[in-house]
Amino acid sequence: DGGITQSPKYLFRKEGQNVTLSCEQNLNHDAMYWYRQDPGQGLRLIYYSQIVNDFQKGDIAEGYSVSREKKESFPLTVTSAQKNPTAFYLCASSIPRSGLAYGYTFGSGTRLTVV
Amino acid sequence: GNSVTQMEGPVTLSEEAFLTINCTYTATGYPSLFWYVQYPGEGLQLLLKATKADDKGSNKGFEATYRKETTSFHLEKGSVQVSDSAVYFCALSALNYGGSQGNLIFGKGTKLSVKP
Numbered sequence: 001d002g003g004i005t006q007s008p009k010y011l012f013r014k015e016g017q018n019v020t021l022s023c024e025q026n027l028n029h030d031a032m033y034w035y036r037q038d039p040g041q042g043l044r045l046i047y048y049s050q051i052v053n054d055f056q057k058g059d060i061a062e063g064y065s066v067s068r069e070k071k072e073s074f075p076l077t078v079t080s081a082q083k084n085p086t087a088f089y090l091c092a093s094s095i096p097r098s099g100l101a102y103g104y105t106f107g108s109g110t111r112l113t114v115v
Numbered sequence: 116g117n118s119v120t121q122m123e124g125p126v127t128l129s130e131e132a133f134l135t136i137n138c139t140y141t142a143t144g145y146p147s148l149f150w151y152v153q154y155p156g157e158g159l160q161l162l163l164k165a166t167k168a169d170d171k172g173s174n175k176g177f178e179a180t181y182r183k184e185t186t187s188f189h190l191e192k193g194s195v196q197v198s199d200s201a202v203y204f205c206a207l208s209a210l211n212y213g214g215s216q217g218n219l220i221f222g223k224g225t226k227l228s229v230k231p
Binding site: 004006033040041042043045048058090092094102103104105106107108109111 | 147149151156157158159160161164204206208218219221222223224226
């Protein structure tokens with residue numbers, strides 16, 4: 001079955017470390033997205049990519065970086081410059097031109113905790 | 116710009132009660148509208164959608180009607196169950212100037228708790 005896989009489900013990071021969250025999809029979707037969710041908060045867009053080898057900053061890109069070398073993969077790196085990285089991170093994908101009617105497909109999320 | 120406003124939660128209901136979660140939007144043109152559901156510790160799942168005015172989306176007993184005149188897309192269910200306890204997000208997708216696909220814009224979410 002097609003879907004989006006995020007790994008790991010839980011991740012612990014020491015202060016000052018970079019960590020990378022994995023997101024892989026086999027839906028043949030062109031567009032991929034990263035969101036951050038804090039307790040009791042909505043979703044905030046970090047980065048998105050409409051096509052391979054291209055990506056744009058979202059609303060809260062500072063302290064994060066991404067790459068899009070393959071259509072299937074959109075890893076997110078949380079750098080030491082991100083002052084408050086503890087949150088739930090969600091990856092999503094869509095077909096950009098059809099997304100108007102189909103919305104996004106989401107992964108099951110990665111919970112990152114700074115220890 | 117485009118935006119979505121949802122009623123604030125949390126909403127607490129008894130089993131078999133009627134549910135309404137209000138959602139209004141601001142958008143240029145004719146957006147598509149969505150309701151997503153998030154169960155504890157999980158990602159978001161598409162619950163239902165509507166792509167044009169007066170369309171009714173429905174799934175698992177939930178319904179929402181795209182009302183252009185009131186710019187609303189309220190979520191309703193006639194009889195909620197304990198298993199409906201989750202966070203519900205209203206969202207819209209609209210075209211940008213030039214016809215390109217805009218990103219999905221989410222409301223802040225409404226937490227629903229259903230008691231037995």
